Each structure stands twice: as C-alpha cells, then as structure tokens.
Amino acid sequence: SVRNLGLEKIANTVRFPCKFASAGCTLSFYHYDKVEHEDQCEFRPYSCPCPGASCKWMGALSDVMDHLKKVHKSITTLQGEDIVFLATDINLPGAVDWVMMQSCFGYNFMLVLEKQEKYEPGNGQVFYAVVQLIGAKKEAENFMYRLELSTHRRRLCWEAAPRSIHEGVAAAIQQSDCLAFDTPTAQLFAENGNLGINVTISMVDGVRIMDRDSS
Amino acid sequence: SVRNLGLEKIANTVRFPCKFASAGCTLSFYHYDKVEHEDQCEFRPYSCPCPGASCKWMGALSDVMDHLKKVHKSITTLQGEDIVFLATDINLPGAVDWVMMQSCFGYNFMLVLEKQEKYEPGNGQVFYAVVQLIGAKKEAENFMYRLELSTHRRRLCWEAAPRSIHEGVAAAIQQSDCLAFDTPTAQLFAENGNLGINVTISMVDGVRIMDRDSS
Ligand SMILES: [Zn+2]
Ligand SMILES: [Zn+2]
Ligand SMILES: [Zn+2]
Ligand SMILES: [Zn+2]
Numbered sequence: 001s002v003r004n005l006g007l008e009k010i011a012n013t014v015r016f017p018c019k020f021a022s023a024g025c026t027l028s029f030y031h032y033d034k035v036e037h038e039d040q041c042e043f044r045p046y047s048c049p050c051p052g053a054s055c056k057w058m059g060a061l062s063d064v065m066d067h068l069k070k071v072h073k074s075i076t077t078l079q080g081e082d083i084v085f086l087a088t089d090i091n092l093p094g095a096v097d098w099v100m101m102q103s104c105f106g107y108n109f110m111l112v113l114e115k116q117e118k119y120e121p122g123n124g125q126v127f128y129a130v131v132q133l134i135g136a137k138k139e140a141e142n143f144m145y146r147l148e149l150s151t152h153r154r155r156l157c158w159e160a161a162p163r164s165i166h167e168g169v170a171a172a173i174q175q176s177d178c179l180a181f182d183t184p185t186a187q188l189f190a191e192n193g194n195l196g197i198n199v200t201i202s203m204v205d206g207v208r209i210m211d212r213d214s215s
Numbered sequence: 216s217v218r219n220l221g222l223e224k225i226a227n228t229v230r231f232p233c234k235f236a237s238a239g240c241t242l243s244f245y246h247y248d249k250v251e252h253e254d255q256c257e258f259r260p261y262s263c264p265c266p267g268a269s270c271k272w273m274g275a276l277s278d279v280m281d282h283l284k285k286v287h288k289s290i291t292t293l294q295g296e297d298i299v300f301l302a303t304d305i306n307l308p309g310a311v312d313w314v315m316m317q318s319c320f321g322y323n324f325m326l327v328l329e330k331q332e333k334y335e336p337g338n339g340q341v342f343y344a345v346v347q348l349i350g351a352k353k354e355a356e357n358f359m360y361r362l363e364l365s366t367h368r369r370r371l372c373w374e375a376a377p378r379s380i381h382e383g384v385a386a387a388i389q390q391s392d393c394l395a396f397d398t399p400t401a402q403l404f405a406e407n408g409n410l411g412i413n414v415t416i417s418m419v420d421g422v423r424i425m426d427r428d429s430s
Contacts, residue, residue, distance in 0.1 A: 154392075159369065184390050184392075
C-alpha cells in the first residue's frame with residue numbers, strides 16, 4: 001500500500017461537513033476529527049437499544065419507543081421510580097441478557113442485566129447490570145439510578161448516571177461503569193435461581209422537568 | 216495403596232476427643248466428623264490475622280492484639296465507627312495487600328484490601344475488600360460493616376457481617392463474600408493512584424455490649 005501523501009495533505013487542511021448534515025448537523029471538521037465527531041453527533045440516528053446486535057433497526061429518538069412496542073413486544077414495563085427487576089433462571093448456561101423497561105418522571109428507562117462468560121471457560125460468569133435512558137445524552141445527565149442486591153444482613157449497591165441509548169450500554173459494560181459481580185456473589189443474593197434487583201431512579205438535585213405524560 | 220477396611224470400620228464406630236481437648240473442648244467425634252469440627256472448634260488457637268501466609272504466629276484470642284502491636288507495628292489504627300481506609304498506589308503491579316485497623320465499640324477490626332491477578336496474566340486484577348473482627352465468631356455476629364467507594368455521581372457499596380479472625384478473610388474472598396471490583400472500576404474511584412474506601416461499622420439492632428476500654 002503506497003501512501004498518497006498529496007491527498008493526505010489536502011485531507012488534513014480541508015474541512016468536511018458532518019455526514020449527518022442532512023439530518024440537521026451544521027458542523028464541519030478536518031478529516032481526522034470528523035470520525036470522532038460523527039460517533040458523538042447528536043444528529044446520528046439511534047440504534048435499537050436492545051442488548052446484543054441482533055436487531056439492526058435505526059431511526060429517530062422519537063421512534064424508538066414505537067419500535068420497541070412493535071418489534072420487542074415481550075419486554076415488560078413497570079411504572080414507578082422504585083421497582084424490582086426480577087431476572088429469572090440466572091443459572092442458564094452461556095451468555096444471556098435480561099431486559100426490562102421502567103417508566104417514571106415522564107421518561108422510559110431500559111434496565112439491562114447481561115451475563116458473560118469469563119475469559120477462561122469453566123471459570124464462571126460475570127454479571128453486568130446497567131440502566132439506559134430512552135433519550136439524548138443531555139437528558140440522561142438529569143438522572144441518577146441505583147441498583148441494589150440485598151438479603152438479610154448483606155447488601156451490594158451501585159449508583160451512577162444512566163447512559164443515553166445514543167451511547168449504548170456496551171461501552172459502559174466494557175469500562176466496568178456498571179454494577180459488576182460474579183456467579184458466587186449472584187448466588188449469595190439469588191433465590192431459587194432468580195435474582196431480584198431493586199432499581200431506583202431519581203432526578204439530580206436542582207433539575208426540574210415538567211412531568212410529561214408517558215402513556 | 217491398599218485400603219485397610221478393618222481399621223476404617225473401627226475408625227467409623229469409635230469416638231475420638233477433639234484435638235483441642237487440652238485447651239478446653241469437651242466434645243468427641245466419629246472419625247469422619249472430627250476434622251470438620253476441629254476446623255470450627257472455638258478452642259482452636261487463633262492464627263495471625265494478617266493477610267498472606269507469611270506470619271506463622273498462633274495463640275489465644277487475648278494475645279492477638281499484643282502480637283499485632285509487637286510484630287506488625289506498621290499497621291495504622293484509626294478510632295471511630297466511620298473512617299476512611301486509604302489504599303495508596305493501587306496501580307503497583309502484582310498481588311498486593313493493604314491492611315488497617317479500626318477501633319470502635321470497644322473492639323478492634325482489621326480492614327483488608329487485597330489485589331489479585333486474574334487467571335490470565337495481562338487481563339488486569341481483581342480487588343477484594345473485607346472487614347474482620349479481632350474476636351470470636353459469636354461476637355462478629357453482633358456487627359455489620361459497610362464499605363463505600365464514591366465520587367461525584369457514582370457510588371459502589373457493600374454491607375455484610377464482619378468475619379471473625381478465627382474464620383479468616385481468605386474464605387470470604389474465595390467465596391466473593393466481600394466487596395469485589397476490577398481495575399477499571401478501581402480507576403473510576405481512585406485519585407492519583409490512591410483509593411479511599413469509606414468504612415462504617417455498626418452494631419446489629421437489638422444488641423447491647425458494654426463499652427469496653429479499647430486502649
Ligand atoms: Zn454532526
Ligand atoms: Zn430492535
Ligand atoms: Zn473442639
Ligand atoms: Zn503476625
């Protein structure tokens with residue numbers, strides 16, 4: 001592969017418009033900044049927020065809930081700021097995802113519990129639990145979520161800002177920016193192979209959002 | 216190896232006294248129960264509670280604090296129910312232990328943070344944090360401890376009953392009955408390579424212990 005230094009030089013001095021210009025983005029970038037921006041661009045279409053890469057749907061934020069209701073009908077939704085996310089049969093072998101929706105403050109949140117095999121087979125699994133907002137990154141900053149596992153005299157909890165579905169949960173899991181625990185810990189909190197995770201969503205102090213109708 | 220079935224038969228029908236009989240244990244057991252009991256026997260001598268197996272000291276519970284003060288002089292002690300356990304240089308390579316003493320309710324607790332290499336070298340490390348009581352198993356049941364990592368808008372916490380030093384922390388770590396987190400999570404909460412863990416010790420509701428002088 002011969003490098004075309006002439007073309008590279010031009011590419012590094014000319015600004016190109018963002019590839020989501022037709023969707024409304026007015027920014028332009030030198031070649032080397034463009035890819036990074038486009039990954040973050042607020043006009044980039046939203047992917048389906050379901051974990052795993054099986055669903056290839058993409059579209060506008062305003063169409064995400066419709067997509068979920070039509071294509072992912074089996075996902076349960078619970079109303080309220082404080083609910084229990086019950087993951088059944090956590091001892092199922094292999095990589096498994098559990099998904100639930102939580103509706104509060106006029107927003108919809110997707111709760112994800114993901115079980116991954118450890119690097120060496122037979123060494124058990126790691127569980128990752130995380131919450132994402134069906135909303136933009138800016139909106140996600142207005143909330144906090146809390147995940148709690150508890151039994152008599154034992155408790156594990158994690159609090160953080162939810163991810164926007166625009167960022168997705170895969171990065172959060174890869175960076176361990178989520179509640180992570182292994183199989184023996186899961187067993188400490190499970191009952192009959194089912195794991196109940198208390199999920200509490202709250203608004204960050206000082207933020208006021210008009211209560212939207214989430215129906 | 217030829218099995219001596221005659222001897223095995225006798226061993227399974229005769230009761231033997233606990234090997235700590237001279238220390239005060241009056242119980243006796245069939246051969247197959249004896250080992251299990253002796254592992255739990257309250258008259259078994261106490262080992263040095265420092266993590267790792269480098270110190271071979273054994274003795275009575277009443278001599279443990281003297282041993283620590285004489286032989287493990289470098290261990291810091293903080294007074295109070297609510298303290299910060301500051302682990303410095305958590306990025307040091309390899310397996311490392313951090314140890315601190317916390318003194319409250321007239322008792323001494325040993326705080327342990329242990330860093331272990333994951334199964335596959337290069338895949339990072341796992342941290343385990345746990346609290347043990349310099350006291351008997353029965354006494355440990357009177358307390359709860361809480362470990363908390365926190366920064367602006369992120370928090371990880373773990374609550375459980377402390378281990379007695381008679382049980383030791385190795386089993387707790389092996390069973391993941393402790394606060395366990397990996398290197399990326401440690402980085403989320405560390406500042407300049409130092410990790411501060413908030414430690415709060417409380418008494419279980421309904422328990423009253425006369426305040427002993429811990430000096
Ligand atoms: Zn753009
Ligand atoms: Zn989909
Ligand atoms: Zn005994
Ligand atoms: Zn020692």
